[in-house]
Amino acid sequence: MLFSIFFVLVLVAVIDTVHAESCKTIQYAFPAGTGVNDSRAEAVKAAYVRSWNEYAGYCFGNDSILPVSHGCRDDLDGFGATIIDGMDTAIIMGLTDIVARQLEHAATVDFSRSSSVLVELFDMNIRYIAGLLSAHDLLTSGLFPNPYNQSHMDALITQAATLATNLKPCFETGTGLPATYVNYTTKQPVAGFPLTIGNTTYLNVTNTxxxxxxxxxxxxLSDKTGDSSFRDLAAKAESWLLKPNPPPRYLNLVGTALDTNTGHFLTFDGGWKSGVDSYLEYLVKTHIYNPADDIENTWKSFWITAVESTIEYIALHPYEHPEITFLSELDNDGNIMWSMDDYSCFAGGNLMLGGTYFDRQDIVALGKAAAESCHVTYNTTVTGLGPLTFAWYNASNLAYDAQYNNNFTTRAYAEKNGYFIELAQYNSFPESTESIFYGWRITGDTKWQDYNWGIFQALNTTRTENAPYWEISDVNVPYGGEPYDYLSSYYFAETLKYLYLTFTEPDIVSLDRFSFNTECHPMLIQAGTCAVEEAKRKGEL
Known part of the structure; x- marks a missing residue:
């Protein structure tokens, strides 16, 4: 009997040791009581409240507010995008009165009827479905105050499943690759746009x-509802992307356009840019969500190979600026363009996240360099905000677009700053704040907090006193030039959430407990991190 007890104790100790060695830790181990900057966090929260009150006062129930004219717009099918997209931010900030109103709307909005005939899968998924799932995860996690109506909370999952079910016709294509839209009246898939290459026009096109x-x-959604059909549809679509045909010019740096009838890629315009960005992003984030879902580590391997191609081919230094590392996009033929869009600036954070999780310090280093370099495009403009697109001169001091080679203005700007501006508007872009947030949470270096504080202060300089925020036409003129009369729901969902999480207590929405979707909606990680495994051991999950 004594031997049996001793054997069991030894076995338990061995299991605990193996578990401790195999689980993952992503977030920096902040000493107790450190990492928080209350005054900055409160300033960001006040910005949310100010903008929310403006939206709710003029446009509650509509998708978006036009902050200059105080008009409203239903540009995301009339389901109340600002409400549902911004709800989990309010939950995290502890804005209980606002959340209660948001929950009531989310629980009762009719997802069977749209203000548009054509409903786009992408935005319905990343803003609405993710917003509903994230709010439910946060409110049922035990990590946040929850004084809310139980029936409204329960309805979040029902509503997410209802909307996803209404979107299922998108997948009724020759391959299972989803069409861009569903016709909400006929319940038929609808392709997004025709694409002409040479003498051939392709009609059944989607992007990566x-x-x-x-x-x-x-x-x-499948994990929460027990309905595997949602998982199966996503997995089938993903299977075509993981075996690209024809293969891209640089291994796993796939292009943006696919034929949903054949599954073939139609272009080679890869990189980390808009049109391909969140595909690469989700390979690592869904692996982190539950490594057991990544059969044979297929997602992990694809992502790592794409990053290795990035390091070898498209992580580039501008002419005479070795301190800057940009991730170039490729043109339709796979040629390097020595240019980026702001959307690509998410990559720094994704590289730091995946590099940390997979213990690849070379990838972490690239992520830090990429995030720092995108920040350069912010702190060198007049407003302190970054442009939509920018480019640079290559090692031979040439630009991809030849018109810039004899442009003395762009050459002078690039000589000083390492890049030149192509499209100067700022549309509340969250991507640099996102990468800076990851830099802070993964390294614990306070310079990242200062970077995001600088961006927040820059936002404040582009609006009038007591006004909400708006988008601006030119980051390189005082106050941003003419304001755009529009404020996207992702300003509430992403920009303000990344800023707030940079300054509040770092254990709030820890990277070891949550995996963020591309719209900054955190989902509870199911396995693999030490924090999650410890919560399971304690019976908290």
Missing amino acids: AQAGTLMLEWYR
């Missing part, structure tokens, strides 16, 4: 990000 930005939400 639309097809590859489903797994995190639809796997989570």
Whole structure:
């Protein structure tokens, strides 16, 4: 008997040791009581409240507010995008009165009727379905105050499943790659746009990000509902992207356009840019959500190979600026363009996240360099905000677009700053704040907090006193030039959430407990991190 007890104790100790060695830790171990900056966090919260009150006062129930004219717009099918997209931010900030009103709307909005005939899968997924799932995860996690109506909370999952079910016709294509839209009247899939290449016009076209930005939400929805059909649809679509045909010019740096009838890629315009960005992003984030779902580590391997191609071919230094590392996009033929869009600036955070999780310090280093370099495009403009697109001169001091080679203005700007501006508007872009947030949470270096504080202060300089925020036409003139009369729901969902989480207590929405979708909606990680495994051991999950 004594031997048996001793054997059991030894076995338990061995299991605990193996568990401790195999689980993952992502977030920096902040000493107790450190990492928080209350005054900055409160300033960001006040910005949310100010903008929310403006929206709710003029446009509650509509998708978006026009902050200059105080008009409203239903540009995301009339389901109240600002409410549902911004709800989990309010939950995290502890804005209980606002959340109660948001929950009531989310629980009662009719997802069977749309203000548009054509409903786009991508935005319905990343903003609405993810917003509903994230709010439910946060409110049932035990990590946040929950004084809310139980029936409204329960309805979040029902509503997410209802909307996802209404979107299922998108997948009724020759391959299972989803069409861009569903006709909400006929329940038929509708392709997004025709694409002409040479003498051939392709009609059944989708893009890589639309097809590859489903797994995190639809796997989570299956886990919450017990209905595997959502997971199966996302997995089938993903299977085409993981075996690209024809193969891209640089291994796993796939292009943006696919034929949903054949599954073939139609272009080679890869990189980390808009149109392909969140496909690469989700490979690592869905693996982190539950490594057991990544059969044979297929997602992990694809992502790592794509990053290795990035390091070898498209991580580039501008002419005479070795301190800057940009991730170039490729043109339709796979040629390097020595240019980026702001959307690509998410990559720094994704590289730091995946590099940390997979213990690849070379990838972490690239992520830090990429995030720092995108920040350069912010802190060198007049407003302190970054442009939509920018480019640079290559090692031979030439630009991809020859018109810039004899442009003395762009050459002078690039000589000083390492890049030049192509499209100067700022549309509340969250991507640099996102990467800076990851830099802070993964390294614990306070410079990242200062970077995001600088961006928040820059936002404040582009609006009038007591006014909400708006988008601006030119980051390189005082106050941003003419304001755009529009404020996207992702300003509430992403920009303010990443900023707030940079300054509040770092254990709030820890990277060891949550995996964020591309719209900054956190989903509870199911396995693999030490924090999750410890919570399971304690019976908290």
